[in-house]
Amino acid sequence: MKTQRFLKAAMMAALCCGVSVAALADVPARIELDNGNVIDCELRWMPASKRYVITRQPAGGGAAIEQQVTASQIVRKQIAPPAGWRELMVQAGQNPNAALPQLLRIVDQYNMLEYDEQAAFVIGTIYLKSGRAKDFIKIAEKVIQDNPAAAMSSQMAPVYWKALIETGSTAGGRLNKMLDGAVAAAPRPIAAMALIARGDQLRKAGQLRDALKDGYLRVALLFTQERDANAEALYKASLVFDELNQATYAERMRQELLSRHRTSEFAEKLRGN
Secondary structure, three states, X not given: OHHHHHHHHHHHHHHHOOOOHHHOOOEEEEEEEOOOOEEEEEEEXXXXXXXXXXXXXXXXXXXXXXXXXXXXXXXXXXXXXXXXHHHHHHHHHHOHHHXXXXXXXXXXXXXXXXXXXXXXXXXXXXXXXXXXXXXXXXXHHHHHHXXXXXXXXXXXXXXXXXXXXXXXXXXXXXXXXXXXXXXXXXXXXXXXXXXXXXXXXXXXXXOHHHHHHHHHHHHHHHOOOOHHHHHHXXXXXXXXXXXXXXXXXXXXXXXXXXXXXXXXXXXXXXXOO
């Protein structure tokens, strides 16, 4: 509750002061260091030195105190959202092109401060729908430059993988390394999407049986609680079985999809809606 009050107060302060994302160099945060200290502060990432700057006010007043720490010294962090974040998400859904300039600024201003990944995810969904996969790869790699783990475990990662597959930017085994890392260590929803991406990559290469075995069927059978990924895997598995002229298995996948996820976008696709 205390953390929620802190973050809410930080958001309100930014709004009341009319602070725009472009003007933010330091953002309100609550962090826990590896020595056990929990600090309410302002936080900034310095790309050149690969360190965070923590700025806090001493309890008794006086000049602000600054210290620098590495990313590994921060056990966890909670970042106050950019001012107007909730409204921006609504705008992104209703008028994506109008939301893009602010989202792009957040990617720059919130470098290594969580919202760069979230903004990049939204940008990616917009760009891929409009055929701009190559443009999104540039945005995603800006995020990944200082935070390689974002290519394997962030909300943005599955959109990035999709862009790489769509553009054929998978040479040198780079994508395979990302997918292997995600399957091994990412949260289950991201790991499931990594398996689907592997299926997509193999299917695009014409390796249909491998796409089922190493991708879609693993999600269909082993990730039943990850509903969005499970629905997508069942749908894509049905298409591959059709391509293999295995109508019985294709129909089984379709029936599973309609039974488990009848309101999903993939069930709607199946029904032709």
